[in-house]
Amino acid sequence: MDVTTPAVASRFERATMDRPTIEQRVMRIIEEIVRDKLDGRVLSTSVPLTEIGMASVDMVNFLLQLEEEFGVQVPARLVTPANFGSVDAVVKVISGLMAPAAA
Amino acid sequence: MLDSSSERFLRILSAGGGNASSVEAATRRDSFKTLLGLAGAAETAPIVVEDRVVDALSVRVPVRSYRPLRLAGSSEPLPTCVFFHGGGFVAGSIETHDNICRSLSHASGWQLVSVGYRLAPEHPYPAPIEDGLAVVGAIMMQPADYRADPDCIVVAGDSVGAGLAVRICRIVNERVAMRVKLQVLLCPAFDATPRFASRTTFAHGYSIDADMIAADFNSFRGRLASVASPLDDGGFADLPPAIVHVAECDPFRDEGLAFAQKLRSARVPVDATTHAGMLHIFHAFSRFIPQGRAVLQQVGAQLKQFGATRSLATRVDESAVIADAHG
Numbered sequence: 392m393d394v395t396t397p398a399v400a401s402r403f404e405r406a407t408m409d410r411p412t413i414e415q416r417v418m419r420i421i422e423e424i425v426r427d428k429l430d431g432r433v434l435s436t437s438v439p440l441t442e443i444g445m446a447s448v449d450m451v452n453f454l455l456q457l458e459e460e461f462g463v464q465v466p467a468r469l470v471t472p473a474n475f476g477s478v479d480a481v482v483k484v485i486s487g488l489m490a491p492a493a494a
Numbered sequence: 495m496l497d498s499s500s501e502r503f504l505r506i507l508s509a510g511g512g513n514a515s516s517v518e519a520a521t522r523r524d525s526f527k528t529l530l531g532l533a534g535a536a537e538t539a540p541i542v543v544e545d546r547v548v549d550a551l552s553v554r555v556p557v558r559s560y561r562p563l564r565l566a567g568s569s570e571p572l573p574t575c576v577f578f579h580g581g582g583f584v585a586g587s588i589e590t591h592d593n594i595c596r597s598l599s600h601a602s603g604w605q606l607v608s609v610g611y612r613l614a615p616e617h618p619y620p621a622p623i624e625d626g627l628a629v630v631g632a633i634m635m636q637p638a639d640y641r642a643d644p645d646c647i648v649v650a651g652d653s654v655g656a657g658l659a660v661r662i663c664r665i666v667n668e669r670v671a672m673r674v675k676l677q678v679l680l681c682p683a684f685d686a687t688p689r690f691a692s693r694t695t696f697a698h699g700y701s702i703d704a705d706m707i708a709a710d711f712n713s714f715r716g717r718l719a720s721v722a723s724p725l726d727d728g729g730f731a732d733l734p735p736a737i738v739h740v741a742e743c744d745p746f747r748d749e750g751l752a753f754a755q756k757l758r759s760a761r762v763p764v765d766a767t768t769h770a771g772m773l774h775i776f777h778a779f780s781r782f783i784p785q786g787r788a789v790l791q792q793v794g795a796q797l798k799q800f801g802a803t804r805s806l807a808t809r810v811d812e813s814a815v816i817a818d819a820h821g
Contacts, residue, residue, distance in 0.1 A: 441511030448528045450510035451503075455532060455781070467502035475509040 408489060413461070414482045420456045421478065424449050436478040450475060457481070463488040496743055497771025503533070503782040504701060504773070519584050519615060519713075526585035533779040535787055537593045539600035542566045545588075550635075551628040556610035558588045559640070560599035571637065572605040573646035573801040575678065576630050578662075580653025580775060582702075582710030583614040583622060594652070594778060594790065601794020604801065605641065606650075607633065611658070618716025626662045634672045646801060648676035648734075650793075652775055653746070654710070656682030660724040660733070660753075667732050676800055678737045678793060681775050682753060683746040685723045686711035690748030700743055701773050707745065725753055730760035735806040737765050737796050739789055741772035754810055763806040765796065 414436065421443075422434055428444030445453065453475070458464055465484065474484045496504070517525070540563035548555045561572065575598070579591040588610045595606040611625035630649065637644040651659035656679035663674045688694065688704070697704040715721045736757055740750035747768070754766035769776065772785060780786030800806055 440509075445510050446525070447507040447510035448525050448532065450506050451529060451532050454506045465502075467498050467505060470502055470505035470509065472509045475506070 410486060413485055416460055417478055417481050424452055439476055461485050495771060499783045500771055500773045503779055523585040526581050527590050530590045530778050533781050534593050535780040537596035541596045541599050548629050548632045550632040553625055553628045555625045555628050557629055558608045560595050560606040562603055571643040572641055574605045574642035576649045577606050577608045578651035578655035578658045580655040583654050583714040584710055597790040598794055601791045602797035604797050614713035619714055619721050622658055623661055626658050630662055630666055646675055649674050650678035652680035653683045657684045657724055663733055674734050676734050680739050681741055681744055682750045684725050684749045692748040693745045696743055696745040730756050733762055735763040739767050741774055741776050742768055742770050744774040758810055763808045765806055766810045768811045
């Protein structure tokens with residue numbers, strides 16, 4: 392198999408993605424969703440997502456975008472208010488799903 | 495018991511903040527539109543869509559018709575289903591239910607006509623019913639203009655849209671010579687005041703909360719003290735046969751089943767299905783809940799069957815308990 396095919400390259404990229412990269416991408420998704428609600432505030436990795444205006448429909452959008460961005464499916468047991476409470480918590484969930492043991 | 499896909503959907507909804515029952519109508523409409531846009535699956539089947547305005551009975555009502563592309567070249571009249579979207583009388587539109595109507599048209603081979611009725615609180619009862627009557631009446635009076643088969647005009651709706659469909663059916667079938675031939679009710683919502691167990695069991699945390707339901711029905715009744723539930727109107731024997739789909743974990747489950755039982759008692763054919771583990775209007779969330787797409791295909795097949803035989807066999811799935819406080 393040619394390892395340079397886009398699908399394989401994409402899987403390789405995901406499998407080797409480090410935490411800062413995951414964090415950066417998660418932050419970008421959130422910033423796009425709540426851009427109009429941030430009102431000049433800076434998004435930090437620990438701020439509660441509900442405090443920056445992430446409503447129910449925004450969370451639905453967030454989950455769909457996370458799954459597309461990282462090529463994972465977050466199972467029901469991991470979809471909890473705590474796991475979706477902050478960037479730090481979400482990065483931990485995504486990192487866990489992308490780790491080789493989770494594949 | 496909740497299906498795992500329903501549970502995942504509910505869990506992500508509850509991770510967000512905000513109390514949707516206390517928001518302005520404009521915000522509520524935006525949220526509903528966004529939610530259905532995100533959680534609904536895009537229907538890519540080839541459907542020809544046409545927007546027009548029905549001008550009848552002193553109102554102008556936008557409608558969108560959906561016809562399978564393979565039938566576009568023909569002028570043959572089509573069995574026609576007039577569809578009323580849900581959204582608590584306050585939200586929802588032709589646009590929010592566009593994929594649902596596309597799927598139903600594709601699965602059935604029928605023409606769907608989706609009705610953009612006026613919304614509360616700006617336009618409370620009876621505005622949505624007036625608009626629906628205008629559309630059904632126009633199609634019945636001028637079927638050729640709508641490419642409708644005059645012998646096969648039916649109504650459908652989801653949630654409160656199903657309640658509107660029933661009310662319109664009743665008025666048409668009681669007062670004019672032509673008859674609506676079938677009513678298709680998806681997760682029908684009838685009652686302003688809770689009287690069944692499911693409204694308590696699933697009052698909170700099942701995608702539509704009791705306080706939001708109360709606020710919606712308040713908006714619908716406007717200045718009136720109350721608006722009668724379709725369950726309390728008499729004359730069930732005059733209603734057309736019904737296809738009813740209810741979701742097990744839906745506050746409106748029991749009233750949908752009670753409606754089916756009342757039709758059955760009046761010897762009107764009714765085909766009612768309870769979907770285990772499903773939520774209110776799960777057919778609108780099929781990106782998360784695969785059974786959402788399956789039920790639309792099932793309804794399409796049921797319409798196709800009805801179109802072919804012009805009859806419906808009674809089948810009531812009684813797996814859910816009905817507790818009618820009125821006895």
